[in-house]
Amino acid sequence: MRKTLLLTTLLLLSIFSIKAQDDLLDILNNEQAPETNYALATFKGARLINGHTIVTRKAKELEFIISHRFGRINTGIDEFFGLDGANVRFSLEYGITNDLTGGIGRNSFEKVYDGFLKYALLKQSTGKVNMPISVTAFSSVAIRTLDDPTFQADDFNSKVSYTHQLLLARKFSEKFSFQFAPTYVHRNKVLGNQENDIIALGIGGRMKLNTRLALNAEYYYRLTSEIDPTYKDSIGIGLEIETGGHVFHLNLANSRSMVERGFITETDGNFFKGDIHFGFNISRVF
Template structure:
């Protein structure tokens, strides 16, 4: 009797399993989108600290421009860009687009990241400044340097609902210092973008920017884009169809000439390559 009493209970493996520690992670949502762009506009994804991304954004001409132009492939608009993670939450980027020969620079700051035990959304602040160098000064001397500038202030709010479905809403304010007579300097738009993962490495994305207060006689159209993300290791390929040939916010949100639903569709792609500079040291043990 005493012996039985004295026997410490031997634990089964399942009993032991109940004793192990649970990790104290907050369960941050990672990879809400594959790339730093949904299609045309930015996503809530940021480059990690010390990561450098080289991004080529390319749009061809209109598919309905006919066989003579090889369905738009003869025309090309390209932006070459570099983006760098100063910290996990702060990114800086520069780029140069062939459309309007525009230089742009931006700051992207993640205010909060969606997590299981914390905030239900990721919120990122995006600010950019763009300088168009068309027309040249000798062609139109009325253009001052300040006339060429435009600012974009944007809030990116995203939720990864599941592994396969993410949605982003992005209110945006664009200020252009000088505009055509029929246009207005300030424009507010609201964008919606989403991703559905078809396989582990293939996703279907869509994006739409709705201008809340376009000038009444504005010839410009809202921006529509639909495309696929294809991921291979350090690369992300984004192939898409859109009515925007432009690659900076000023142009594709507020100065979009083509009508998607009238068939003015452009084929385009983004290719990114990420390089890790420096980085965490490996502990040796």
């Protein structure tokens, strides 16, 4: 009887010991298993100045953006330094999935309607998945509805343009992020000997100043040479202010348009000669 009791006790102790060892190994394995840590807040919003960033909305998240661009500051007191002339863009952007965002908008300048899709292909991360950059694909279509005597009023095809971008960005530190944006713009119809197809390279950056302020800048260099010398490269700088659910941008840029066709291919202001437009963007996420 005593031998049976002793053997039973030893058997139970062995079972509990093995189980405890297995549990300890599971804990150690879980602690040692690498995790994927994604870079957060590479950019605070979907726009830098005029151009898009790599940021996509979360699934079922809706963002409402109001953008204003006033006239040129160098017009003087007669135009109240540009404040008398303003154009506005309203847009809605919706997260279809965590990686896919769709949006629509209207710019009062040239009465342009536009729509776009943006898809996050890669996300900067460390740990289990080590990815040095974030990559987002962007495609848009814009329709200019302003009556233009140089085109036939019923020629819908002449009013349409398309833009495709590959947005590549890296968050180098908690304070600094940089973006590179190879861009292709196709304009269905142009005047004279201008090019229908424009290739441009966009660059931009964000420098965080403190918990609520950041400095943004962007520049689009057109690789395609155009006959019309009045068009310039788009340049913009801005101050970003974060206030709870709002992100507020105060911008200075030489572009009036806030749609890709306009600010990338048809900017007619010389930033360094004072052809600068003050403007702001304000966004709210729901």
